[in-house]
Amino acid sequence: MAGSFSITVKGHADLKGMPLFAPISLELTAQRWTCLLGGSGVGKSTILRLIAGLETGATFTGRIEASDGGQIATRIAYMAQDDLLLPWATVAGNITLGARLRGKQRDKSRLKQLLERTGLTEHAAKTPAQLSGGQRQRAALARTLMEDKPVVLLDEPFSALDARTRAQMQDLAVELLDGRTVLIVTHDPGEAARLAHAIAILSPGGLVSRQPPGHPIPRPIDDLDSLEFHASLMRDLMVDQP
Amino acid sequence: MKTLPIVAATAFAILLWQAVVSVTGLPRFILPSPLLVMETWWQNRWLIAEHLLVTAAEVLIGLMIGTALGAATAIQLAASTRMRVLVRPILVFTQALPVFALAPILTLWFGFGLWSKIAMAVLIIYFPVASSFLDGLLRTAPGYLDLARTMQARPIFVLLYVRIPAALPSLASGLRLAAVYAPIGAVIGEWVGASRGLGYLMLLANGRAKTDLMFAAVLTLGLFAILLHLVINRLAQRLERN
Numbered sequence A: 001m002a003g004s005f006s007i008t009v010k011g012h013a014d015l016k017g018m019p020l021f022a023p024i025s026l027e028l029t030a031q032r033w034t035c036l037l038g039g040s041g042v043g044k045s046t047i048l049r050l051i052a053g054l055e056t057g058a059t060f061t062g063r064i065e066a067s068d069g070g071q072i073a074t075r076i077a078y079m080a081q082d083d084l085l086l087p088w089a090t091v092a093g094n095i096t097l098g099a100r101l102r103g104k105q106r107d108k109s110r111l112k113q114l115l116e117r118t119g120l121t122e123h124a125a126k127t128p129a130q131l132s133g134g135q136r137q138r139a140a141l142a143r144t145l146m147e148d149k150p151v152v153l154l155d156e157p158f159s160a161l162d163a164r165t166r167a168q169m170q171d172l173a174v175e176l177l178d179g180r181t182v183l184i185v186t187h188d189p190g191e192a193a194r195l196a197h198a199i200a201i202l203s204p205g206g207l208v209s210r211q212p213p214g215h216p217i218p219r220p221i222d223d224l225d226s227l228e229f230h231a232s233l234m235r236d237l238m239v240d241q242p
Numbered sequence B: 001m002k003t004l005p006i007v008a009a010t011a012f013a014i015l016l017w018q019a020v021v022s023v024t025g026l027p028r029f030i031l032p033s034p035l036l037v038m039e040t041w042w043q044n045r046w047l048i049a050e051h052l053l054v055t056a057a058e059v060l061i062g063l064m065i066g067t068a069l070g071a072a073t074a075i076q077l078a079a080s081t082r083m084r085v086l087v088r089p090i091l092v093f094t095q096a097l098p099v100f101a102l103a104p105i106l107t108l109w110f111g112f113g114l115w116s117k118i119a120m121a122v123l124i125i126y127f128p129v130a131s132s133f134l135d136g137l138l139r140t141a142p143g144y145l146d147l148a149r150t151m152q153a154r155p156i157f158v159l160l161y162v163r164i165p166a167a168l169p170s171l172a173s174g175l176r177l178a179a180v181y182a183p184i185g186a187v188i189g190e191w192v193g194a195s196r197g198l199g200y201l202m203l204l205a206n207g208r209a210k211t212d213l214m215f216a217a218v219l220t221l222g223l224f225a226i227l228l229h230l231v232i233n234r235l236a237q238r239l240e241r242n
Helices: A044-052 A091-095 A097-101 A108-117 A133-146 A163-176 A189-195 A224-240 B003-024 B034-043 B045-079 B081-096 B099-110 B114-138 B142-150 B155-192 B198-207 B211-241
Strands: A007-015 A018-028 A033-037 A059-066 A076-079 A151-155 A181-186 A198-203 A206-210
Touching: A007 A044, A018 A033, A018 A044, A018 A198, A018 A206, A033 A044, A033 A189, A044 A059, A044 A076, A044 A151, A044 A181, A044 B142, A076 A133, A076 B142, A091 A097, A091 A108, A091 A133, A097 A133, A097 B155, A108 A133, A133 A163, A163 A189, A181 A189, A189 A224, A198 A224, A206 A224, B003 B034, B034 B045, B034 B211, B045 B081, B045 B114, B045 B155, B045 B198, B045 B211, B081 B114, B099 B114, B099 B155, B114 B155, B142 B155, B155 B198, B155 B211, B198 B211
Parallel strands: A033 A181, A033 A198, A076 A151, A151 A181
Antiparallel strands: A007 A018, A007 A059, A198 A206
16 A cells, blocks of 8 residues: 555644644654544544534644655545445445545455455445444444545544443454554543553644554553553643633 | 325314304305305316416426526525625515515516416515525534544535535425415416406406305315425435435
């Protein structure tokens, strides 16, 4: 996969003349999970959307660059908290949406493979309303993978799920996104402690980097180092409250 | 729909009507009794049916053409911002003009036959369909559009596979309004100049002080309008479910 480039975000953003976040420098290392952690409204999603080339409503001053100098927006796949499944299309139709929206043939063998890997084969002909929350999010993950992009941007992807389903989704996501550069935006320090190779905590004052335990991801749910790290992230978040 | 309340309400209305006739003793050319109207209706059933057929044809053809034109306009305007800026004020202006004022001109242009009435129905339907469908097309959930954007979607396919399906419920509400307006357009057209149709029959009966026949024609029109509403409502529900 041509995923061996990293992404650098350097700059600051204003929202309606007020600073949204102070100057930051964020590095997404190639083929690693970077986690952007922070409370609501600090601009985590704004950073992700800036990388994705989406509207943010904020004014960003600075630069967002790939280490190989190439375009970024064309090389990302995006997944949000809302699964964004089209209610009138089948699961298979949703997973292959990208090809349809580009006017291209859908890759049937890849669809079949992704349905299998996300355990949705028998649900392929159902509509999203017939699925559980976890299944819907798996379909959204399959759709993200169908795009086959080197960079994957996850905006609170598992926040709406119950604890058990969330942990299962985290395991599945790490497995399926192996080899890709991932940015995950979350307000959940537990999620950051399980999934991240590198963590950046965003607050109005700027970015603070934290180094998670060295275990490979996903770290086991009962890994004591991770739990301790979770607690220390939590302490950082509490301090950051103005 | 529950039948019992409808039967009860109808019975109540007829009783009230009869009571007014009995108490006031109004002459039959001012207010005929329900029984007399039923009798007249039955005696003239073929005459009424013949005229109903004409009006129904005007309404249905008008509905089809008006909906098709309105929907096509909405899609056209949704696809192009420039067209929207240019055409929207014209649309609003034509709607501010009472369509009834145009009836004599339409009769002049399209003659006394079916087409001047169809033109009336089309004109009166066109705006509600176009404007509510356009509203729906412009209010696509932003998440879908973000997703489409990260997929490098082509605008035409976004319109086709996302915006139009998402706007079908709005088209449905436009269609419901259209079903209410279409008979009004046709009947007004018939009043201005016609030799057939329920509107024509009403004027004719009124002019000859055959008030009972006029009532029969009005009731027939009412029943037809309700039937039309039920059918269109069924169709609209199907669109909303998509």
